[in-house]
Amino acid sequence: MINKIKKIISKKNKTKIICLTAYSKNFASEVDKYADITLVGDSLGSVLYNYDTTRKVTLDNMIEHSKSVRMGIKKSLMVVDMPYKTYQNKKEALKNAIKVIKETKCDAVKLEGGSKIKEIIKHLVRNNVSVMGHIGVLPQSVKGKFRYKGKVEKEKGQLINDAKLLQSLGAFSIVLECIESGTAKMITKSINIPTIGIGSSKYCDGQVLVTDDLLGLNETNIRFVKQFVNLKKIINQGIKKFKKEVISKKYPSKKYSY
Numbered sequence: 001m002i003n004k005i006k007k008i009i010s011k012k013n014k015t016k017i018i019c020l021t022a023y024s025k026n027f028a029s030e031v032d033k034y035a036d037i038t039l040v041g042d043s044l045g046s047v048l049y050n051y052d053t054t055r056k057v058t059l060d061n062m063i064e065h066s067k068s069v070r071m072g073i074k075k076s077l078m079v080v081d082m083p084y085k086t087y088q089n090k091k092e093a094l095k096n097a098i099k100v101i102k103e104t105k106c107d108a109v110k111l112e113g114g115s116k117i118k119e120i121i122k123h124l125v126r127n128n129v130s131v132m133g134h135i136g137v138l139p140q141s142v143k144g145k146f147r148y149k150g151k152v153e154k155e156k157g158q159l160i161n162d163a164k165l166l167q168s169l170g171a172f173s174i175v176l177e178c179i180e181s182g183t184a185k186m187i188t189k190s191i192n193i194p195t196i197g198i199g200s201s202k203y204c205d206g207q208v209l210v211t212d213d214l215l216g217l218n219e220t221n222i223r224f225v226k227q228f229v230n231l232k233k234i235i236n237q238g239i240k241k242f243k244k245e246v247i248s249k250k251y252p253s254k255k256y257s258y
């Protein structure tokens, strides 16, 4: 696992890092063929459960989906999001992170925040928990509308300081969510660990997207989401064909019967 993390870090300034979400085995096994990092994101709350906030996602939700994802992964680094209110203090964070790692056999956990959770990240790393950071827009903290970060000087400085702090605490990589391009570029240049962008420009060391979004399964008008294929259309074709053949009694033919 340490070697897998070293491999991710070694990609900085050489080749882009691919990170994608998966919430179940079948998706994970396809994602794993192309991704360096498979993330079981708490975005599963909105994608699978229609929650209006990731705050409703529980540790049990994350563990059950991650167990399924684990079965689909052969090579990528598996990272699991620590959900809201599961890392409020050092003791609770370590207990919950160890539970996630033991039960799901993931390689690392991801936590949202910078200086505010400094002591928590330090404690996890000291206890051999591999940590991925996450700064910029923090869905677990957002109330109301999402607004991108890092345009104003004060915010820019804070984000750069947070990124440097996370590196010094031992995080192996940092997700930059919805950070203004110039600021994302500065952050990426000012640290030695990889930045993984989402809505944070091409200047990051890697990119992450919610797989359901890029496949066109999730209807969204978020600016940074590009739909790379319309999977809904393909699914519809298959289901329609099935229905047609059942109604016309073409399926199941002798070949598919006992």
Ligand code: KIV
Binding pocket: 021, 039, 040, 041, 042, 043, 044, 081, 175, 198, 208, 209, 210
């Ligand atoms: O929850 C999630 O899927 C995430 C990524 C989109 C970065 O945190």
